[in-house]
Amino acid sequence: MKIEVFETKERVLADNESAARETRALMRERGTLLINLMGSPGAGKTSVLSRVIPALGEFRIGVMEADVDSDVDAKTVAALGARVIQLHTGGLCHMDADMTRRGLDRMGIDGLDAVFLENIGNLVCPAEFEIGADLRMTVLSVPEGDDKPLKYPLMFTIADLVAVNKLDTAPIFDFDLAAFKARVLALNPKAEIIPISAKTGEGCAELASFLRSLIEKRRRGE
Ligand SMILES: Nc1nc2c(ncn2[C@@H]2O[C@H](COP(=O)(O)OP(=O)(O)O)[C@@H](O)[C@H]2O)c(=O)[nH]1
Numbered sequence: 001m002k003i004e005v006f007e008t009k010e011r012v013l014a015d016n017e018s019a020a021r022e023t024r025a026l027m028r029e030r031g032t033l034l035i036n037l038m039g040s041p042g043a044g045k046t047s048v049l050s051r052v053i054p055a056l057g058e059f060r061i062g063v064m065e066a067d068v069d070s071d072v073d074a075k076t077v078a079a080l081g082a083r084v085i086q087l088h089t090g091g092l093c094h095m096d097a098d099m100t101r102r103g104l105d106r107m108g109i110d111g112l113d114a115v116f117l118e119n120i121g122n123l124v125c126p127a128e129f130e131i132g133a134d135l136r137m138t139v140l141s142v143p144e145g146d147d148k149p150l151k152y153p154l155m156f157t158i159a160d161l162v163a164v165n166k167l168d169t170a171p172i173f174d175f176d177l178a179a180f181k182a183r184v185l186a187l188n189p190k191a192e193i194i195p196i197s198a199k200t201g202e203g204c205a206e207l208a209s210f211l212r213s214l215i216e217k218r219r220r221g222e
Pocket residue numbers: 039040041042043044045046047048073121165166167168169196197198199200
């Protein structure tokens with residue numbers, strides 16, 4: 001007897017890819033840059049936004065805060081003057097393209113130059129689901145260790161930009177920045193790696209200027 005095998009995960013990922021393509025086309029048409037902000041819980045995603053949004057004060061920024069529950073991060077970011085929506089995934093460990101699209105529709109992107117999606121904190125599921133972002137940005141913090149690209153290779157393979165946060169804690173943790181960079185670049189030679197501290201502000205101007213040039217390019221329709 002021949003039993004049919006239906007590859008459900010492949011189907012889900014194919015549907016996700018087509019929704020992501022639609023979002024990518026929409027963002028291009030509207031002149032808005034979409035950034036998928038990923039990283040472990042506590043890596044400093046919200047803290048980095050708290051540095052970067054004021055530094056990009058000339059632009060209008062939207063933030064979609066995805067959480068399993070709660071609205072603490074959304075309140076922090078709203079206080080910076082960004083347009084904010086809280087998205088609850090009800091237990092799901094990542095945002096997919098369809099959920100992202102619904103969030104964008106609900107928040108409204110009229111007049112926005114850039115939208116950050118602060119994804120659910122983990123280094124596994126968000127890497128698997130394309131949301132249609134123009135930039136995939138991963139925050140990895142020093143206390144997590146320099147071996148994370150070895151343990152979670154997909155996250156560092158798909159990241160366009162890796163912000164190495166909590167640089168101020170480097171004297172306490174044995175974090176080998178050169179080894180970390182080499183591990184990321186071995187997976188992904190095009191990755192941009194910017195060491196920062198959201199606490200002291202070190203490196204945040206460089207990070208903001210990297211983002212600024214992408215936002216300006218998108219505004220010019222490039
Ligand atoms: N020492 C230090 N602490 C940081 C830095 N960035 C964030 N934190 C702290 O790390 C914790 C988690 O930060 P948060 O931004 O909420 O992380 P998220 O879960 O990735 O959004 C908070 O207690 C922050 O104050 C940093 O650069 N240095």
